[in-house]
Amino acid sequence: MAKWIKIAGGVVVLAAIGAGGWAYSALNTSRSSVADDSVTLAKFTSSDAEAIKRGEYVMRMGDCAACHTREDGDFAGGYEIATPFGTLVSSNITPDTDTGIGNMTEKDFFNAVRQGIGSHGMLYPAMPYTAYAKFTDQDMHDLWAYMSTVKPVKHDVDENGGMSFPFNIRLAMAGWDMLFFKNEGFTPDSSQSEAWNRGKYIVDGGGHCSACHSPRNFLSAEKESAYLQGGSLGDWYAPDLTSNPHVGLGNTSAEDIASYLTTGSDGVAVAAGPMAEAVEHSLQYLTTDDAMAVATYLKSIPASATKPGTAPKMSDSETARLADVYEVNCSACHGLNGEGISGMVPAFAGNHGLLGDDATNLVHAMLKGARAAHTHTAQTAAGMPSFAWKMDDKDIAEILTYVRNSWGNSAAPVSADQVGAMRAALDARDQIKVAD
Ligand code: HEC
Numbered sequence: 001m002a003k004w005i006k007i008a009g010g011v012v013v014l015a016a017i018g019a020g021g022w023a024y025s026a027l028n029t030s031r032s033s034v035a036d037d038s039v040t041l042a043k044f045t046s047s048d049a050e051a052i053k054r055g056e057y058v059m060r061m062g063d064c065a066a067c068h069t070r071e072d073g074d075f076a077g078g079y080e081i082a083t084p085f086g087t088l089v090s091s092n093i094t095p096d097t098d099t100g101i102g103n104m105t106e107k108d109f110f111n112a113v114r115q116g117i118g119s120h121g122m123l124y125p126a127m128p129y130t131a132y133a134k135f136t137d138q139d140m141h142d143l144w145a146y147m148s149t150v151k152p153v154k155h156d157v158d159e160n161g162g163m164s165f166p167f168n169i170r171l172a173m174a175g176w177d178m179l180f181f182k183n184e185g186f187t188p189d190s191s192q193s194e195a196w197n198r199g200k201y202i203v204d205g206g207g208h209c210s211a212c213h214s215p216r217n218f219l220s221a222e223k224e225s226a227y228l229q230g231g232s233l234g235d236w237y238a239p240d241l242t243s244n245p246h247v248g249l250g251n252t253s254a255e256d257i258a259s260y261l262t263t264g265s266d267g268v269a270v271a272a273g274p275m276a277e278a279v280e281h282s283l284q285y286l287t288t289d290d291a292m293a294v295a296t297y298l299k300s301i302p303a304s305a306t307k308p309g310t311a312p313k314m315s316d317s318e319t320a321r322l323a324d325v326y327e328v329n330c331s332a333c334h335g336l337n338g339e340g341i342s343g344m345v346p347a348f349a350g351n352h353g354l355l356g357d358d359a360t361n362l363v364h365a366m367l368k369g370a371r372a373a374h375t376h377t378a379q380t381a382a383g384m385p386s387f388a389w390k391m392d393d394k395d396i397a398e399i400l401t402y403v404r405n406s407w408g409n410s411a412a413p414v415s416a417d418q419v420g421a422m423r424a425a426l427d428a429r430d431q432i433k434v435a436d
């Protein structure tokens with residue numbers, strides 16, 4: 001209740017601020033004047049094969065299909081996104097004139113993708129226009145050429161029908177934009193290398209990495225002061241990507257980061273959940289140069305101040321008991337010494353991504369299982385089985401605490417309460433009780 005009042009109050013203030021200044025910044029669409037405003041997508045067919053190919057690359061980089069493709073057809077929308085303010089559904093962005101974006105001109109498309117001004121009004125920032133604002137004019141022209149090759153699909157979507165009042169009022173987003181949206185393109189830093197600039201362009205623009213890897217404030221805006229320092233996605237956690245040596249990428253080489261992005265593994269970690277999807281649908285398509293550029297840029301981000309958590313004290317007998325549980329249940333895949341299987345099963349030894357205070361991903365994998373990314377280099381993605389039926393909350397908390405504190409690891413313990421809360425939130429099954 002209290003939370004609701006705070007949020008509702010926030011939006012009223014936002015709307016008031018927005019009304020004053022919006023025309024000048026967030027809604028200034030002069031950047032889109034480079035685009036054509038005479039031909040609609042339904043009537044446009046690009047014949048420029050090179051532009052279409054480049055546009056497909058931009059589409060992969062932006063991972064448009066991940067959110068806009070569901071069972072109703074390519075780019076036909078219908079993907080539901082849970083927000084703290086209700087459920088939002090992704091738009092049909094095929095060239096269909098009734099239910100898609102067939103009536104948009106190239107200029108309208110630029111306004112939607114780079115500025116969040118869509119065909120029904122202001123878009124919600126779950127559509128990552130805050131990042132796509134960085135797209136160059138050239139990338140946008142190419143993307144438009146690619147969109148002209150998409151087959152029109154009739155599929156009606158009521159994007160904000162599931163949002164609660166007052167968040168179903170699109171105008172409120174003008175206030176949000178006023179506060180949080182930077183309506184400006186990418187400015188290269190001439191003191192940095194070409195690779196660094198290309199990397200930053202991908203990370204902050206098309207790749208929209210901070211949409212997951214930065215924490216958000218109570219109005220779902222990314223906290224700039226904690227840029228890429230780790231963000232909660234509810235039932236997954238996107239870890240710290242700064243040079244923090246304990247929980248970030250401080251001890252990972254640029255080459256290893258690049259291979260994680262394009263294959264889903266650096267030989268130690270294996271991407272799971274939303275990151276496996278990002279690899280599968282988007283990042284595996286990056287050229288080697290682009291993947292290295294992203295890694296080069298990430299390696300330059302100063303370390304966050306996050307300190308390693310306090311390790312629990314475990315008695316020798318407790319450690320010995322858990323070592324047995326580990327050997328019986330986990331070692332066949334994760335290795336007797338937590339070494340994993342390179343490229344397929346994550347190691348625990350030296351896997352800093354698993355040592356942050358937020359153990360959401362570990363609990364998630366234990367309760368629901370997980371599947372690694374399917375890529376052109378890894379055709380058969382390895383799977384982690386669910387242990388929800390076999391272990392109770394305390395068992396799961398203990399074995400995770402054990403792996404987080406063995407083979408040189410040191411991290412805060414995982415609590416049975418956290419496992420219990422996630423078991424309920426994920427609707428995972430209960431342990432099967434066997435009479436003994
Ligand atoms: C993280 C999910 C997500 C990704 C990634 C994403 N979108 Fe969206 N998109 C949405 C949602 C949700 C909406 C509906 C927002 C609304 O109605 O306020 C939307 C709306 C749109 C619209 C507006 C449609 C209209 O009729 O106004 C366009 C155009 C669009 N997206 C294009 C793209 C393109 C191009 C890409 C890739 C560069 C992309 N989107 C990537 C979630 C996403």
Ligand code: HEC
Pocket residue numbers: 270271272273276326329330331332333334344345346354361362363365366370371372373382383384385387399400403
């Ligand atoms: C049949 C092989 C297999 C067994 C047995 C197994 N795992 Fe896994 N585990 C995997 C694979 C493969 C992945 C990677 C899945 C992915 O990337 O989506 C994984 C992922 C994980 C992760 C998530 C890592 C991340 O990236 O977030 C944790 C935590 C985990 N396993 C713990 C355990 C524990 C603890 C046990 C024993 C109780 C266990 N696993 C048993 C194969 C296995």
Ligand code: HEC
Pocket residue numbers: 202203207208209210211212213236237238239240241247248249257260261269270271272273274275276278283294352353354361
């Ligand atoms: C949809 C959300 C999402 C997006 C977008 C996303 N990530 Fe991730 N990322 C995650 C999650 C969740 C994990 C944890 C995966 C795991 O534990 O297996 C992760 C893990 C990683 C890791 C491994 C970290 C470690 O410590 O092992 C790297 C590196 C990474 N992401 C880089 C990126 C980059 C670069 C981008 C943008 C090009 C990006 N991610 C975009 C959600 C996302």
